[in-house]
Amino acid sequence: MAILILGLIVFIGVHCTRLVAPAWRDAQVARFGEHGWKGLYSVASLVGFVLIVWGYGVARRTPTVLWVPPVGARHLTALLVAIAFVLIVAAYIPGNRIKRAIGHPMLAGVAVWSLGHLLANGTLNAVVLFGAFLVWGAVGAIVWRRRDQLAGVQYPVGTLSGDMRVVIVGLIAWALFAFLLHRWLIGVSPLG
Template structure:
């Protein structure tokens, strides 16, 4: 479990700099330069992610069961992850109404993804992993909205075409992951296949 925790500290720690020390981040970025900052950020993120994957895999070999979720939570999780995939797509599809309205759809997608997995998994490693990401997403969203208000950020209006593309891309990506990718990468078929 220690490897998982270390990975979470590194990965979420580096992703939390804007939440807890935005001024320091700005000064350090100016002092180091953009490319060295991004290189260091990417290196720490990559090491953290690798440790999360490794630590979670080790923890799954000897699960500590905290509770057994009802079977119906698997269906709720599938629906919630569909929403998370649509929000993720809305992050990158230009001029869609979801981004225009929500402003930070990726962070909201992480919230929904983490909540879905907390509802459908009851092992200690699951609670650590998904609970940490949920807490990070809540704090990150709040900090991002505060920055938007302080800077007077205005988001471009969405179009019907952009929104439709975000919905279709999110749905197709979700279907591919739910029916094939999750079992292949994680070893669990979320839709019970």
């Protein structure tokens, strides 16, 4: 469990620098340059991610069961994860109204993804992993949205066609992951 927690601290910590220590981050960008900072950020993120995957895999070998997921949790999780994929895609496809409405759909998507996985997994390692990402995603989305509002940030007005592109790409990505990649990468078939 310690490896998983260390990975979460590194990964989420790196991703929180702009949120909790913007002056320090700006000083590092000035010190190392934009590309140098992005390189360090990427390496630290990768190290954190590898530790998370390794730590979660180790913790899965001897799980501590906290609760048994209720009947139907798997299907509710599939729905929430589909919504999460759409939200995450909305952060990257321009011209959609979802980004304008939510402000930071990637963070909101991470929070929804985490919530879905918490419902379907009742082990301690799952609570640590998905709980950490739920808190990070939810707090980040709320804080950044509030900061945007205080700063008067306005996101571009989207279109119905932009929304449709986001939904279609998001659902295709979700289907590929749910029906093919999840079993191959994670070892679990989420829909049976």
